[in-house]
Amino acid sequence: MWKIGNIEIESRVVLAPMAGITSLAYRRFMKPFGVGLTVTEMVSDCGLIYDNKKTLDYIKTFDGERPIAIQLFGSNSKNICKAIDIVLKNNPNVDIIDINLGCPVPKVTSTGAGSALLKDPIKLEKYMREIVEHSPIPVTAKIRLGWNENSINFLDNIKALENAGVKAIGIHARTTAQMYAGKARYELIENLREKMSVPLIVSGDIYSLDDAIRALDISKADAVMVARGGTGNPTLVKQIDTYFKSGERLPNATLEQNIKYLLEFTDLLIEEKGEYRAMSILRGIAPKFFDGYPGMKQIKNQIAQTITTKESLIKILNNINQ
């Protein structure tokens, strides 16, 4: 067990925020596998301020989800403060506000939000201090190593965040310039937790239990984030959570189990988004449930290219069992 402020977290697995993926249905689906803390997709401060109905959907949570963090992004601390008030007015179950300081997408960084805020630790400290002082609930932050190879400044940024009063820090062990490619650089964050006064969550290339063990061992972090490696492989969460509670190594899911998980997720996604939207999202995600099983190439292509209804998905899945 570890803590963010006074909030106890029962598992060392944090479900990474992923825009377009970690909506309510995905979090509902993943939580029972042993997620200790869920984080929403990143939510725009201005989207909340301008009362965009779709934006309010991003901050919905489900019974049994707590502890839950809402992730906000924006360049201006005053707008983030206003957005926090709106979040808490609309959803009193929220436990933590996480600030996105890692998004590398030019549409976001060009406005001064996301990882653009990592360029200047002094400015960052001022921005975060205003947010922390305003927020009635704990504030955390998610950063990257730095902007590019010439500015790997995470130690300065971590100091700034600690000075500002954040209660935990997540680090994606890549630079902004790396986006999502190239290896996560755990060698740069060796023993990082020992240099910090608040809990550390590490992120990057967690595809197996051994990846998680290694990431935690090198960094001495309190928790690990499961991101792309958990999409289509929810058992990974269970493997990590179980190992760190009992030392037991659980086997990978069988193909049959993964088909069952895919159908469970499909139902939750349809409930949240309606069948049409759900199927469009599933064309991207569902093939991942078949990664690592031999002979699935055609099935994966069929799913990615043709499913438009739950029925059409089931038809393809039935072909697997024959």
Ligand SMILES: Cc1cc2nc3c(=O)[nH]c(=O)nc-3n(C[C@H](O)[C@H](O)[C@H](O)COP(=O)(O)O)c2cc1C
């Ligand atoms: C499609 C996608 C969307 C993401 N959206 C967010 C986001 O909204 N907020 C955030 O802090 N990180 C976001 N991330 C970064 C992940 O949380 C994670 O740090 C990153 O994918 C590295 O982990 P991995 O290599 O294990 O996937 C996103 C990543 C992906 C692949």
